[in-house]
Amino acid sequence: MALGKHLLLELMDCNNELLNDIEYLRKTLSEVATQIGATVIKDSFYQFTPQGVSGVVIIAESHLSIHTWPEFNYAAVDVFTCGEVIKPVDAVKPLTEKLRAKNTKYVELDRGILTENKVEVS
């Protein structure tokens, strides 16, 4: 049994204006968190100059994060959840659509594998 699932999502060829819109990204990440069944606790976002946004939404089940490079139409998103109910991969489609990404790639990793009451790594 893994304690957590960690999705690393690469969003490419996105709309670069959206990637620089901190309030849009804050709203989007929270909405997607709720959509996949997570409970949003709080968020923390930061607008870089001249461009780019970093943000994190802490959820009861761990976190979602985003870092954007509007100059490359690229965003790196993480969806880290614990428990058996939420599937981080459910976030791929809505995030792809909301950032208008034309290309996406992702990988999902297990975090904290439990064996005989000890934690081991996959």
Added chain:
Amino acid sequence: MALGKHLLLELMDCNNELLNDIEYLRKTLSEVATQIGATVIKDSFYQFTPQGVSGVVIIAESHLSIHTWPEFNYAAVDVFTCGEVIKPVDAVKPLTEKLRAKNTKYVELDRGILTENKVEVS
């Protein structure tokens, strides 16, 4: 050229009291961020009941995050940095020591591979 480096660190057999001490974890993550050469912008931490802490430090170069399971003496830490100067792997030793982890494992992944002005994924 990768835009970012992402270290996924598994800290096992840690001191479980430290894993439940939100102020210690906040201080530790910020200190380690500074130690590896990152610039701390802000942090956001949350204490769970009955135990466990989630926290993120946003740095100018991306983020550090931690999720702790004191009941399993386990913490999942991420160190995501962009730029060529900072080496996320430099965070492994200080984090291991500060959380008194007896076992650690980690993997480092590239995020956002640039090729011919386009972003591709490794």
